[in-house]
Amino acid sequence: MAEGLGFTLLFNLFLILSVVLAVIVVELRNLLYAAIVAGFYGLVIAVLYFLLQAPDIALTQVVVGVGLQTALLVIAISKTLRVEEGSRGLRFSMVWLIFLLAVILIFTVAYDFPGFGQPVGRVGQYYVENVLRDVGAWNAVGAIVWDYRGYDTLGETLVLFTAIIVALVVFRHAHGKGDEPNR
Amino acid sequence: MPTEKGMSLIVRTVARLLAPVMLLVAAYIVLHGHITHGGGFQGGVLVSCTLLLLIIAFGVDYVEAKVTFNFGQVFRSAGATAIILVALVGLVFGFWFFKNVGVYPYGFPGEVFSAGSLTLYNLAEMANVSASFLVAFYVLIRFRRRGK
Amino acid sequence: MAVGASAATMAMSLLLLFETLKGNIVVHKMAGWSAPVGIILVVDGFNAFIASIIVGVVLAAAVFSIGYMRGEASLNYYYALVMLMLGGMMGVVLTGDLFNLFVFLEVMSISAYGLVAFKSYEMEPLEASFKYLIMGGTATTIILLGVALIYGAVGTVNLADIACRLRSGSLLPGVSGSLVLPVSLALLVTGFGLKAAVFPLHTWLPDAHPAAPSPISAILSGVTIKVGVYALFRILFVIPLNVDFAFAVAVLSVLTMTVGNVMAMLQTDIKRLLAFSSIANIGYILLALSVGLSGGTYGVYGLTSGLLHVLNHAIMKGLLFLTAGAIVHAAGTRNLEELVGIGHRMKATAIILVIGVLAMAGVPPFNGFISEFSILLAALGAGMGFFAALMLANILLAFSYYLRLLYILVWQAPRESLSTVRDPSPSMILPMSVLASLCIVFGVWPQPVLMLSHHAALSLLNLNGYIAASLS
Numbered sequence: 001m002a003e004g005l006g007f008t009l010l011f012n013l014f015l016i017l018s019v020v021l022a023v024i025v026v027e028l029r030n031l032l033y034a035a036i037v038a039g040f041y042g043l044v045i046a047v048l049y050f051l052l053q054a055p056d057i058a059l060t061q062v063v064v065g066v067g068l069q070t071a072l073l074v075i076a077i078s079k080t081l082r083v084e085e086g087s088r089g090l091r092f093s094m095v096w097l098i099f100l101l102a103v104i105l106i107f108t109v110a111y112d113f114p115g116f117g118q119p120v121g122r123v124g125q126y127y128v129e130n131v132l133r134d135v136g137a138w139n140a141v142g143a144i145v146w147d148y149r150g151y152d153t154l155g156e157t158l159v160l161f162t163a164i165i166v167a168l169v170v171f172r173h174a175h176g177k178g179d180e181p182n183r
Numbered sequence: 184m185p186t187e188k189g190m191s192l193i194v195r196t197v198a199r200l201l202a203p204v205m206l207l208v209a210a211y212i213v214l215h216g217h218i219t220h221g222g223g224f225q226g227g228v229l230v231s232c233t234l235l236l237l238i239i240a241f242g243v244d245y246v247e248a249k250v251t252f253n254f255g256q257v258f259r260s261a262g263a264t265a266i267i268l269v270a271l272v273g274l275v276f277g278f279w280f281f282k283n284v285g286v287y288p289y290g291f292p293g294e295v296f297s298a299g300s301l302t303l304y305n306l307a308e309m310a311n312v313s314a315s316f317l318v319a320f321y322v323l324i325r326f327r328r329r330g331k
Numbered sequence: 332m333a334v335g336a337s338a339a340t341m342a343m344s345l346l347l348l349f350e351t352l353k354g355n356i357v358v359h360k361m362a363g364w365s366a367p368v369g370i371i372l373v374v375d376g377f378n379a380f381i382a383s384i385i386v387g388v389v390l391a392a393a394v395f396s397i398g399y400m401r402g403e404a405s406l407n408y409y410y411a412l413v414m415l416m417l418g419g420m421m422g423v424v425l426t427g428d429l430f431n432l433f434v435f436l437e438v439m440s441i442s443a444y445g446l447v448a449f450k451s452y453e454m455e456p457l458e459a460s461f462k463y464l465i466m467g468g469t470a471t472t473i474i475l476l477g478v479a480l481i482y483g484a485v486g487t488v489n490l491a492d493i494a495c496r497l498r499s500g501s502l503l504p505g506v507s508g509s510l511v512l513p514v515s516l517a518l519l520v521t522g523f524g525l526k527a528a529v530f531p532l533h534t535w536l537p538d539a540h541p542a543a544p545s546p547i548s549a550i551l552s553g554v555t556i557k558v559g560v561y562a563l564f565r566i567l568f569v570i571p572l573n574v575d576f577a578f579a580v581a582v583l584s585v586l587t588m589t590v591g592n593v594m595a596m597l598q599t600d601i602k603r604l605l606a607f608s609s610i611a612n613i614g615y616i617l618l619a620l621s622v623g624l625s626g627g628t629y630g631v632y633g634l635t636s637g638l639l640h641v642l643n644h645a646i647m648k649g650l651l652f653l654t655a656g657a658i659v660h661a662a663g664t665r666n667l668e669e670l671v672g673i674g675h676r677m678k679a680t681a682i683i684l685v686i687g688v689l690a691m692a693g694v695p696p697f698n699g700f701i702s703e704f705s706i707l708l709a710a711l712g713a714g715m716g717f718f719a720a721l722m723l724a725n726i727l728l729a730f731s732y733y734l735r736l737l738y739i740l741v742w743q744a745p746r747e748s749l750s751t752v753r754d755p756s757p758s759m760i761l762p763m764s765v766l767a768s769l770c771i772v773f774g775v776w777p778q779p780v781l782m783l784s785h786h787a788a789l790s791l792l793n794l795n796g797y798i799a800a801s802l803s
Binding site: 104105107108109111112113114115122123124126127148149150151152155156158159161162163165166168169170171172 | 367
C-alpha cells in the first residue's frame with residue numbers, strides 16, 4: 001500500500017473531485033456537455049483505481065468509461081434530444097432512492113468491515129500466492145480471468161454477444177441485414 | 184449528422200496519425216495480456232475506439248467500405264466460437280472444461296509465449312469485443328427515428 | 332437446429348436427473364480448480380429437477396415457434412436468442428457459484444429483453460421491453476451489490492463454501508457480520524424477487540409477457556420467472572437465517588397471489604390475463620416456500636408441493652400461452668371481446684384450451700389440483716391456517732375468471748368476423764397436445780412426479796451433503 005501524506009492528500013483530492021464531477025453531470029441540462037463531463041468523471045475514477053493499485057481495473061475504466069461510454073452517449077444524444085426537458089420531480093425521487101441505498105451501504109461497510117488498507121480475502125490470497133506455479137502468468141488478474149474463473153469470463157463474453165444481438169434485433173428495421181442500410 | 188460526412192482536414196490528419204499508435208497499444212495490451220495489465224477485453228475496446236475515431240474523422244461510409252458490417256458479424260462470432268473451442272480442448276485433453284492443458288506452450292513465466300491458453304483466449308476475446316462494438320456503432324449510427 | 336439443440340440438452344438433463352435420483356451429486360470443476368478457488372457446477376436432485384422442467388418447456392416452445400414465427404424476418408437472431416436464454420437459465424440453475432449465477436442471470440435477462448422486443452416494428456413490445464430492461468437492470472445491479480458484500484464478508488463466492496463458513500461463523504478477520512449479512516441477504520432477495528415477479532416488484536411482468544411472441548411468453552411465464560424462484564429457494568436455504576423469514580415470505584406470497592388474481596379478473600386481453608395469473612401462481616409457490624422455511628415434517632411436505640407446483644405451473648402456463656398464441660395467431664387480436672366463441676372454429680385448439688384452463692383452475696382430474704391442494708394441506712399442517720384460507724379464496728377467484736375465459740372462448744356462439752379462422756399447423760398442435768396430455772397424466776397418476784419433487788425437496792434440505800460434495 002502506498003502510504004504517506006502525499007498519497008492521502010492526492011487520494012482525497014481525487015475523491016472530492018469525483019463527487020463534484022458527478023454532481024455536475026447530474027445538474028447539467030445540456031446532455032452533450034453532461035456526457036463529456038461524465039467522461040472526465042470516468043477518468044478521475046480510473047485515477048482512483050490506479051492509486052489503489054488496481055491498474056487492470058484502471059485500464060478497463062479508461063477505455064470503457066472514458067472512450068466507449070462517452071462515444072455511445074454522444075451517438076445516443078445525437079439521435080434524440082440534446083437539451084433535457086420536462087420537470088425534475090421524478091429525478092429527485094430517484095436521487096433520494098439512490099441516496100438511501102448509498103447510506104445503507106456506507107453504514108454496512110463502515111461498521112462491519114475492517115479499516116482501509118488492511119488485507120482481506122481468503123481466495124484472493126490463494127490466487128496471489130500460487131498463480132505463478134499454477135498458471136505461469138505474471139498477470140494474476142489475467143490468470144484469474146481466463147483460468148481460475150474462465151467460465152465466468154465465458155459468461156461475460158456471452159452477455160456482450162447477446163447484447164449485440166439484441167441491439168441488432170431492436171434496430172433491424174433501421175439497418176438492413178446486409179451491407180445496404182435502408183435509407 | 185457529422186459522422187456521415189466526416190470532419191475537417193485537421194481532424195483527419197490527427198486521426199491518421201493517432202490510429203496506428205492506438206492499434207499498436209491495443210496489440211501490446213492483448214499480446215501481453217498474461218504478462219502485464221490488461222487483456223483481450225481492454226485491447227478489443229481500444230481497437231473499436233480506434234475505428235470509432237476513424238468513423239468520426241472520415242465518415243461512416245468510408246470506414247464501412249473497408250471494414251464491412253458482415254465482416255464485423257463474422258469476426259465477432261468467430262471470436263466467441265474460438266473461446267468455446269479453446270475451452271473444449273481443455274475438456275477433451277484435460278478432463279475439465281476450460282482446463283489449461285499442456286497442448287499449449289507453457290513457456291517460462293514472463294515470455295510472450297507462456298501461460299498456456301491465456302494468449303489464445305485474449306486474442307479471441309479481442310476479436311469478439313472489437314467487432315461487437317464496431318457492429319453496435321454501425322447499427323446506432325445508421326439508426327434513424329421513425330417517421331423521419 | 333434450435334429444436335435439435337434443445338432436444339440434446341433435454342436428453343442430457345434427463346440423464347443428470349436419473350444420476351441424481353440415485354442419490355449422487357454430480358460436480359464438474361471448471362478448469363480443474365476445486366471449490367473455493369475455481370467455479371464448480373453442482374447438480375443435486377433439486378437442480379436437475381428444475382433444469383429438466385426448463386428444457387422441457389423450451390423444447391415445446393421451440394417446436395411451436397416453427398409454425399408460429401413463420402414469415403417473421405431475422406429468425407436466425409430469434410433462435411439464437413432462444414438458445415442463449417436456455418443457456419443462461421441452465422447456467423443459473425446448474426452452477427454452484429454465486430457470482431457465476433449472477434453472470435448467467437445476466438445472459439438470461441438480456442436475451443429475454445431482446446425476445447420481448449422481437450417484434451420491434453410495433454410500439455408495445457419496445458415499450459414493454461424497455462420497462463423490463465430498466466427494472467431487470469436495477470435488479471441485477473442490486474444482486475451484484477449483494478454478492479460483493481458477501482464476498483467482502485466471507486472471502487468466497489462459492490455457495491457451499493459460503494454456507495459452510497457462515498454456519499461455523501468464520502468470517503474474514505476484522506469483519507463483523509451483524510450488518511453485512513442481513514443487508515446482503517436483503518439485496519439478494521430483492522433482486523431475485525424482482526426476477527420472480529414477487530408482489531411489489533411484479534409490475535414489469537404484465538407488460539413484458541403479453542408483448543413477447545407467444546412461444547417466448549410461454550418460456551418467460553413458464554420457466555424464466557421460476558429461475559428467480561430457484562435462486563430464492565437456494566439463497567434462503569444456503570445463508571443461515573437469524574430471522575424468522577417464514578412469516579415475511581408468507582405475507583409476501585399472499586399479497587402476490589391476491590394482486591395477481593384480482594388484476595387477472597379485470598383483464599380483457601387474453602395474454603395479459605394469463606400473465607397476471609402467473610404472478611398469482613408465484614404467490615402459491617412462495618407460500619409453499621414459507622412452509623418449507625418453517626421447518627419440520629410439514630416443511631418437507633411444503634417444499635415438495637411447492638416444487639411440484641413449479642413443475643405443474645410450467646406445464647400448464649406453457650400450454651396456455653402456446654394455446655393463446657395459436658388463437659392470437661389465427662385471429663390476429665388479443666382482445667377477448669373479439670375472440671368470442673373462437674373455440675367453435677378451432678376444434679382441436681379448443682379441446683387443448685379446455686384441458687389447460689381446467690388444470691389451471693384447479694379442477695380435480697388435472698395436475699393443477701394436486702399441487703395446489705397439497706400446498707393448502709401443507710400450510711394447514713404447519714399451522715398457517717390464515718394464509719391457507721386466503722389461498723383457498725384465491726384459488727376460487729382464479730376458478731371464476733378461468734370459467735369466464737372458457738365461457739367467452741368456447742361456450743358462446745362465434746362472431747361473424749371469425750368465420751375464416753382455422754386450426755393451426757401440426758407443428759403447433761404437436762407441442763400443445765404433448766403438454767396437454769402431460770397435464771392429464773400428471774393429474775391422474777401423480778406418483779412419479781411427486782416422487783421426483785420429494786427427492787428434489789430432500790436434496791434441497793440436505794445442505795451437508797451439498798457442502799461435502801462441493802468442497803471435496
